[in-house]
Amino acid sequence: MTNVIERLGAWAVTRVGEMGRMLLFLLSAFAWLARPPLRFHQIMKQIHFIGYRSTFVVVLTAGFTGMVLALQGYYSLRKFGSEGLLGSAVALSMIRELGPVLAALMVTARAGSAMTAEIGIMRITEQIDALDTMAINPMQYLIAPKLVAALIGVPLLVAIFDVVGIYGGSLVGVDLLGVSEGAYWNSVQSAVEWKDVYGGILKSVSFGLIISWVCCYKGFYTRQSAEGLGSATTEAVVLSSVLILVGDYILTSLLL
Amino acid sequence: MIKLVGVEKKLGGQPVLQGVDLSIPVGKLTTIIGGSGSGKSVLLKHMIRLMQPDRGEVWVGDVEISRLSGTPLNDVRKRFAMLFQGAALFDSLSVFENVAFPLREKLRMKGPEVGRRVEEKLQEVGLEGMGHKFPAELSGGMRKRAGLARALVMEPEIILFDEPTTGLDPLMAKSIHDLIVKMHRRFGFTAIMVSHEIPEIFGISDWVAMLRKGKIVLMATAAEFQRTTDPEIQEFISVGGTVALPGSLVG
Numbered sequence: 001m002t003n004v005i006e007r008l009g010a011w012a013v014t015r016v017g018e019m020g021r022m023l024l025f026l027l028s029a030f031a032w033l034a035r036p037p038l039r040f041h042q043i044m045k046q047i048h049f050i051g052y053r054s055t056f057v058v059v060l061t062a063g064f065t066g067m068v069l070a071l072q073g074y075y076s077l078r079k080f081g082s083e084g085l086l087g088s089a090v091a092l093s094m095i096r097e098l099g100p101v102l103a104a105l106m107v108t109a110r111a112g113s114a115m116t117a118e119i120g121i122m123r124i125t126e127q128i129d130a131l132d133t134m135a136i137n138p139m140q141y142l143i144a145p146k147l148v149a150a151l152i153g154v155p156l157l158v159a160i161f162d163v164v165g166i167y168g169g170s171l172v173g174v175d176l177l178g179v180s181e182g183a184y185w186n187s188v189q190s191a192v193e194w195k196d197v198y199g200g201i202l203k204s205v206s207f208g209l210i211i212s213w214v215c216c217y218k219g220f221y222t223r224q225s226a227e228g229l230g231s232a233t234t235e236a237v238v239l240s241s242v243l244i245l246v247g248d249y250i251l252t253s254l255l256l
Numbered sequence: 257m258i259k260l261v262g263v264e265k266k267l268g269g270q271p272v273l274q275g276v277d278l279s280i281p282v283g284k285l286t287t288i289i290g291g292s293g294s295g296k297s298v299l300l301k302h303m304i305r306l307m308q309p310d311r312g313e314v315w316v317g318d319v320e321i322s323r324l325s326g327t328p329l330n331d332v333r334k335r336f337a338m339l340f341q342g343a344a345l346f347d348s349l350s351v352f353e354n355v356a357f358p359l360r361e362k363l364r365m366k367g368p369e370v371g372r373r374v375e376e377k378l379q380e381v382g383l384e385g386m387g388h389k390f391p392a393e394l395s396g397g398m399r400k401r402a403g404l405a406r407a408l409v410m411e412p413e414i415i416l417f418d419e420p421t422t423g424l425d426p427l428m429a430k431s432i433h434d435l436i437v438k439m440h441r442r443f444g445f446t447a448i449m450v451s452h453e454i455p456e457i458f459g460i461s462d463w464v465a466m467l468r469k470g471k472i473v474l475m476a477t478a479a480e481f482q483r484t485t486d487p488e489i490q491e492f493i494s495v496g497g498t499v500a501l502p503g504s505l506v507g
Contacts (some may be wrong), residue, residue, distance in 0.1 A: 037364075121347070122346075125342055125344060125347075126340045126341070126342060126344040127344050127345075127346055127347070129301075129306050129338075129340065129344065130338070130340060130344040130346075132304075132306055132333070133304055133306065133333060133336060133337065133338040133416075134333070134337075134357070134358045134361070134362060134410075135329075135330035135331075135333040135334050135362060136358075136361050136362065137330075141361070
């Protein structure tokens with residue numbers, strides 16, 4: 001029994017220590033971000049990597065999500081003779097929930113895992129130490145630009161996700177299932193309010209922060225082996241995804 | 257210039273350095289030898305504060321760096337360059353961009369001056385015309401040369417070499433040693449090298465120090481080192497044989 005309590009205590013101490021290190025890591029990245037020089041080129045490069053290069057997978061996911069949402073929504077709404085509300089159902093689901101969450105999960109899978117692997121390989125091959133020896137702070141050169149890029153890139157991807165998803169819903173609802181085009185777009189227009197869009201933006205910024213923070217941290221403190229790098233990448237993706245879903249619940253309950 | 261006083265370090269609970277006292281002579285090539293896992297690279301990393309000692313002091317000139325951070329640490333590091341075991345070139349940059357990196361990032365240098373200095377260093381290490389290649393396209397020896405060019409480009413006072421010939425064939429290892437000696441003679445920096453290459457290091461080093469059981473057990477000129485009567489040191493260096501002294505820089 002004492003053994004179990006001891007192990008539980010050790011586990012809790014390790015976790016609390018890890019959380020503290022993660023917080024210090026984030027604060028350090030923001031502190032270095034505020035110091036000159038502003039690495040504009042690095043930030044643009046990362047926006048290209050996180051944002052532009054994730055566009056295809058986000059558009060693909062958004063299109064099919066909107067389409068399946070329209071399909072499911074149509075059969076539910078038809079029971080009550082409310083097919084005309086399909087547009088609002090698709091748009092609100094997309095803007096308030098599915099857009100930020102699914103886009104963030106796709107970015108985690110595509111860009112987040114790559115971020116962890118890239119930083120982890122740099123750690124293992126001593127490239128991060130090389131930056132230190134050149135008196136270039138890795139937090140400023142490597143981490144801060146990724147953080148900024150995710151804070152800009154993820155909300156833009158979420159916006160694309162929302163628009164493509166609503167169009168995907170229209171494709172199925174209007175063109176395949178015969179809902180009136182006017183009714184679909186009118187219900188989108190009348191149902192979506194500024195606070196929905198605002199909530200979506202807030203979520204996407206928060207998720208961008210979670211992805212870059214967790215994935216950079218896991219890469220930066222990778223253990224010095226191929227196995228360690230594999231574990232770090234898996235942990236980064238799993239932890240980011242879990243935090244996105246938990247964060248989504250907390251933000252939704254605060255915004256409602 | 258560099259002085260370690262009573263440096264102790266544990267890694268994963270295991271003592272690696274157990275009170276290292278060492279003074280590195282200015283402008284000389286000092287080689288640290290020792291068995292595998294004896295902590296040579298750990299010792300080297302303490303000199304540039306990539307690692308922090310659990311106890312003891314590390315002095316660079318008149319600055320004690322073991323508890324230093326931020327700008328004061330960066331000011332000390334500007335005096336250093338380091339050639340890592342695997343060269344630690346940035347994968348995503350070409351050889352030219354790797355060598356230009358410290359000039360652009362630290363000195364904020366731009367334009368033709370960057371090109372001139374990079375080409376000059378690439379030529380000195382025998383990599384002229386290879387600037388467009390990426391690290392993945394280079395052989396082990398070429399990567400070390402590119403790493404050396406990057407280390408030299410800022411014209412540092414001190415260069416640390418972490419096993420610069422690991423993984424190279426004997427001919428390539430000799431050419432890297434020759435290059436280090438040539439550059440050391442030409443630029444006069446203080447060189448500290450960690451190496452396994454016995455007996456070759458006796459032919460190129462001014463001073464040799466041996467790390468055993470977490471302590472420096474002997475530091476002497478290359479010639480004196482080979483004449484030591486300590487049976488354990490003799491056993492260690494005799495595995496690789498000895499090298500004739502005429503090739504030595506000593507004297």
